[in-house]
Amino acid sequence: MSDRVIRVGVIGAGFVGSALVELLTDTSRHVALVDAATAPIEVVAIAVRDTLKRRDGINSALITDDAAALAARPDLDILVELAGGVEPARSYIETALGNGVSVVTANKALMAQCGTALAQLAHEHGVDLFYEAAVGGGIPILRALRTSLAGERIERVLGIVNGTTNFILSKMTSEGSDYHEVLAEAQALGYAEADPSADVKAFDAAAKVLILSSLAFGTELTGDEIFREGITGIRAVDVEFARRAGYVIKLLGVAERVGEHGLSRRVHPAMIPVDHPLASVHGAMNAVFVEGTKSGPLMWLGQGAGGQPTATAVLGDVLDAARNRVSGRHDVPFSVDGTLDMVEAGELASAFYISIDVLDEPGVLASVASVFGAHRVSIQSMEQSGVGDEARLSFLTHSALAKDVRATIDELSALDAVDLIGACIRVLDRGAS
Ligand SMILES: NC(=O)c1ccc[n+]([C@@H]2O[C@H](COP(=O)([O-])OP(=O)(O)OC[C@H]3O[C@@H](n4cnc5c(N)ncnc54)[C@H](OP(=O)(O)O)[C@@H]3O)[C@@H](O)[C@H]2O)c1
Secondary structure (H helix, E strand, O other), X not given: OOOOOEEEEEEOOOHHHHHHHHHHOOHHHHHHHHHHHOOOEEEEEEEOOOOOOOOOOOOHHHEEOOHHHHHOOOOOOEEEEOOOOOOOHHHHHHHHHHOOOEEEEOOHHHHHHHHHHHHHHHHHOOOOEEOHXXXXXOOOHHHHHHHHOOOOOEEEEEEEOOHHHHHHXXXXXXXXXXXXXXXXXXXXXXXXXXXXXXXXXXXXXXHHHHHHHHHHHOOOOOOOOOEEOOOOOOOHHHHHHHHHHOEEEEEEEEEEEEOOOEEEEEEEEEEEEOOOHHHHOOOOEEEEEEEXXXXXXXXXXXXXXXXXXXHHHHHHXXXXXHHHHHHOOOOOOOOOOOOOEEOOHHHOEEEEEEEEEEEOOOOHHHHHHHHHHHOOOOEEEEEEEEEOXXXXXXXXXXXXXXXXXXXXXXXXXXXXXXXXXXXXXXXXXXXXO
């Protein structure tokens, strides 16, 4: 054990920051923490916006409202950034790294936008940049990809990485309720923000897919836009159709090889066979399913959010960074694989579920079917149910290119007999289980 003390500054004492400070200052865990860090850890200051806010369990003498000054302190060993958002978090992290201070963050938005540049800066200054909690909250998936699976050729990563949308879809499945009803309930329970866009429009999940992809496939973190579809268009009837057909609907983040040199990164709702391990991930839980060439399928399941679970992942990073400070080393960033070509989502084939409300008149079904045929989208099964003067047609297609399905839907929506194009959801290949 080293004589030196590892000095930690924390920016942010919200859900995660306050839980982290509690863990770091828990006297009953002192020996375990010193063993893991190979040195005692001292929290020297905690920066927040509002110094007057009551913060139970936090020594008020440590609180400051000057985060910029804390980030610039040269006597820190580790800066923990738990404020969130891109700026000023990015500037604080750059300052600390530039001063030779290791950084731990849980900031997925920031890492997805400029993670490669920050990792490079850390490397240039011989320090660590760790961000385990940025994906899957308390699930230690990034470390698993970075270390345990470092030598494995990963074929595919599938993730349920947004707890809010999984909570909503799980409730819709178990109670048959509609999207808007469950969203309101999620907001009342604090599972969804007043403005839920980041979750329900899948921005949050997309950032996590980019981070997973960087570690699984060596792609850069430079703020790429990836194909993104949220869950706002999913109705109770879609969930019910999926159930009868032996599927559940989940918002799925995907990073997978396509052929020898292609990679697809995307997030969209998917119908998952009920016997796939991801189908049983309920409520606000997260899970990441990884297929390696030699390892076969692997899955991690756990609390994707919440102050305490997330803080345990942050603490693991702090202890790792502390050990490295004591031994005078740092982790080298993952290397970039420049040989992979990004494959557009439209070029990928899968079966689709498509729901259409049409006028209940003779000849309508034939004209709808002919549009499918004209775009080479072959129908595997069709269900028709009456809805007032209208009929709802629910199709399952055979495997078809997504761009052909898109063209089918565009043409269908222009037909007079078509009142509404409902959901259009990819069906996960049963071979993925
Ligand atoms: N919550 C989760 O379950 C979860 C899960 C995974 C990852 N994360 C990530 O963890 C980070 C923190 O999340 P959180 O839920 O703990 O957020 P939060 O509850 O909103 O807390 C944010 C904290 O940062 C402080 N803060 C914000 N901007 C600041 C600034 N410019 N200078 C100084 N302090 C500032 C706030 O101060 P005041 O208290 O004075 O307002 C607050 O203490 C985010 O990057 C988030 O994406 C969170």
